[in-house]
Amino acid sequence: MKSNKNPAAMPQPHPRNRHPYARRRLLKLGASLVLVGIDPGLALANTRPTIRGVRVWPATDYTRVTIESTQPLQVQEHQLASPNRLVVDLQGLTLDQALRALVSNVHPNDPYIRAVRVGQFTRDVVRIVLDLKGAVTPKVFSTAPTGQYAYRLMLDLYPADGKPQDALDTLAARATESTQATHNAPASTPERSTQRKLIVAIDPGHGGEDPGAIGGGGTYEKHVVLDIARRLRAKIAASPDMDAMMTRDDDFFVPLGTRVTKARHARADLFVSIHADAFTTPAASGSSVFALSEHGASSAAARWLAQSENASDVIGGLDIKSADHALAPVLFDMSTTQQINDSLKYGALVRESIGKINHLHGNGLEQAGFAVLKAPDIPSILVETAFISNPSEELKLQNPAYRQQMADAIYDGIRKYFASHPPLERRVTV
Incomplete structure (x- = not known):
């Protein structure tokens, strides 16, 4: 027997509950993970950005540091003087080998970067410290996926004196x-x-x-x-x-x-x-x-x-x-x-x-x-x-x-x- 109800006229769920089945699946997933002894927080950590690669492009005009990731990176940066440093905090990340590789990607002849230090600053923050050879004007921005690249965070270091x-x-x-x-x-x-x-x-x-x-x-x-x-x-x-x-x-x-x-x-x-x-x-x-x-x-x-x-x-x-x-x-x-x-x-x-x-x-x-x-x-x-x-x-x-x-x-x-x-x-x- 066919229903004569108009779907468009049926009561709609509250905006917070527009996907009740998905919500139930998430709750079931959490319960099943607890039953098998897996921390649900660990499963959610899999949704964090994954670093796909790091690259450094030194040049007289400017040096660029690129950090490529599977998702956009949340970043905060500030500069320090005496000595000159650029501090970059990446939110929601756990330090891995891909980020550690940034240290070896900096070469002695880089015009602006003396060295790089990378560490787990807090549980959810990876800190990158760029030790600089002098004062710079930094430019930090992100790009959306294009071509062969996923999300990219660009750290451009321009000379302060032009x-x-x-x-x-x-x-x-x-x-x-x-x-x-x-x-x-x-x-x-x-x-x-x-x-x-x-x-x-x-x-x-x-x-x-x-x-x-x-x-x-x-x-x-x-x-x-x-x-x-x-x-x-x-x-x-x-x-x-x-x-x-x-x-x-x-x-x-x-x-x-x-x-x-x-x-x-x-x-x-x-x-x-x-x-x-x-x-x-x-x-x-x-x-x-x-x-x-x-x-x-x-x-x-x-x-x-x-x-x-x-x-x-x-x-x-x-x-x-x-x-x-x-x-x-x-x-x-x-x-x-x-x-x-x-x-x-x-x-x-x-x-x-x-x-x-x-x-x-x-x-x-x-x-x-x-x-x-x-x-x-x-x-x-x-x-x-x-x-x-x-x-x-x-x-x-x-x-x-x-x-x-x-x-x-x-x-x-x-x-x-x-x-x-x-x-x-x-x-x-x-």
Whole structure:
């Protein structure tokens, strides 16, 4: 016999008792645990966060300590002086081997951390003490699970005196220093057409928590592109009319917006971001060069690669709460047709040079909305040196000779662009 009662009209339980069956199951679980001699509190302890790993990323710009866990960590921190220390209390944790490993992860050459001490401060609190080499400005924040990572607690230690910025200030000052030039000579080379050194901003993609693409043979994109970038910097440094800066010169995370800001602060004349990405199929091969697009990607592959590269901030561990969300849109709105046109000319010359050492992917210079190319006043390109997801190209990237050839090819394109398009006046406004 069917009931004529309307379920929606039946009395509803009080909000505290909306799950009576679940409540009964919990009570039964507690009773059964007592019967078999197991402390219910011990069972509930299994719901506490479990540490999946700890990592330390030392760099001149800042040192990052990452603590990855299965659940969000409740944290309290404070600083002490004489000597300088950062004290971090992790709530609801029991000290385990994973946290103890933090001690051995700190190396003597870390710019900011002298040593780490870890201990069970109270029954429910694990205390971490970072013994510092000097005063720092700490930044502590958490990120939600993304990609291969679970929850992460980030402890970023920045210099209190802002010394890393001084290097960019020095480079910008050197760029404005006058040099001896032959004014009567035809302006066919950069040294004859300008009275200052031309600055190239080199951006090795990814870094730190963000490994970039990983080849089937275990090659990390972030390591390969850093090596190519260093080789390119050496080529530029040997030139009498050019200078170079790098957005990172070590294995640490740099947000996309910060990469652009660094280049602008150094008053760069050109910007090149170096990558070795993966694709959905290992059959994809060849080198590519990209410029910014204001009107969508030039191909589905370009769109896919741009989305992949733009995800670096999330994977690398960006503090969303304090990030300047307006930066990228503002830079994009400021981007002019002239900047993009210059980037296309610059990219075409680099692509032509790269084509002499490797097969070129696609039919020509491509465009997409890469966030790292959005400096409004610097011609900017992104170079995919090879597909690390292709087994044969991964072998190329593992070869120092190929990495040197790639650096030489990019340098050759840069020189050709400066020779035909010397930037006589600066358009940079910081």
